[in-house]
């Protein structure tokens with residue numbers, strides 16, 4: 001039992017027993033490492049019970065790590081501890097995050113009549129390479145710029161898309177740090193309390209969170225009857241929309257209506273930055289502005305999921321975006337306290353050497369900590385996708401696979 005026990009039996013009963021591992025990391029030569037910052041993920045699981053829980057990793061900053069697993073079900077169990085990035089690799093990732101927000105190329109087509117031009121766009125662009133068009137959001141000040149097309153005005157911007165990824169971002173020596181299966185900078189101390197675990201493939205939240213299972217399409221429909229559901233975020237939130245569509249409604253692009261049951265489902269991307277195929281400019285809105293336009297009411301549900309597209313920018317960019325969304329959420333809850341706001345956290349992705357330079361789990365987890373801290377004390381509900389994915393037996397994936405155990 002690895003929580004501090006005191007003599008009162010009540011404490012012992014409420015805090016579950018746990019398994020505490022000590023992990024010593026060694027360098028390439030087999031010598032114990034003497035500093036911390038390595039990025040570890042851990043999982044305790046029992047295939048027999050289709051059960052799993054994420055471990056908490058504590059960095060002692062001397063090459064030793066404690067991994068704590070709460071013991072939440074009976075029977076045998078096994079654990080995995082995975083080093084996603086060494087502290088040396090994390091140093092490279094931090095440098096890229098802070099210094100190379102230009103490592104993904106975004107572009108827009110400008111169009112007027114028969115004439116069209118393409119220029120590069122980003123949250124910031126070096127001004128010495130030509131005149132800029134300034135698309136900064138007037139309300140919240142979210143910045144976005146494109147180079148001005150030579151023969152067209154800034155108001156002829158037609159679409160937005162990802163043009164490509166920068167190459168040669170790291171040295172050959174640094175690349176060795178990202179080799180898989182062989183394979184720094186300190187991760188800001190993370191202590192995410194265990195939010196739940198899987199048992200018989202069902203997520204069981206801890207801490208008194210009520211949990212209802214909807215195992216049939218009819219039950220989902222009943223729950224959503226008379227509801228307006230607004231989903232704002234990236235493609236990991238769009239998965240929810242798609243999921244509900246397959247269960248409740250026929251597919252539709254961004255909006256779905258079930259007239260019989262009076263259900264409206266709405267999905268919208270979170271605005272720039274977006275690493276996506278061409279999207280029309282007039283489809284792009286910032287979430288805070290959208291929330292400001294909602295009336296609210298007891299039948300409104302708002303779901304938010306914003307993380308994946310911010311991984312190539314300094315963490316301040318993410319903080320600013322969440323600050324604006326948070327402000328809009330607080331105002332929304334003030335005008336309409338009965339609204340349900342659900343926030344989906346990020347999830348681990350299992351990335352290869354090249355992908356890691358653009359969207360590593362290391363960066364994601366730090367954003368996730370920011371997200372949780374910034375919504376603390378606000379009346380929102382959480383879907384802890386990070387721990388759910390860590391706990392689950394399915395491999396990590398940016399788009400976690402749909403449950404196979406749905407009998408609707």
Ligand SMILES: *[C@@H]1O[C@H](CO)[C@@H](O)[C@H](O)[C@H]1NC(C)=O
Nearest residue numbers: 127132134135136137138141
């Ligand atoms: C872009 O426009 C915003 C809002 O009008 C302004 O605050 C900002 O300074 C402008 N940026 C540049 C580089 O001119």
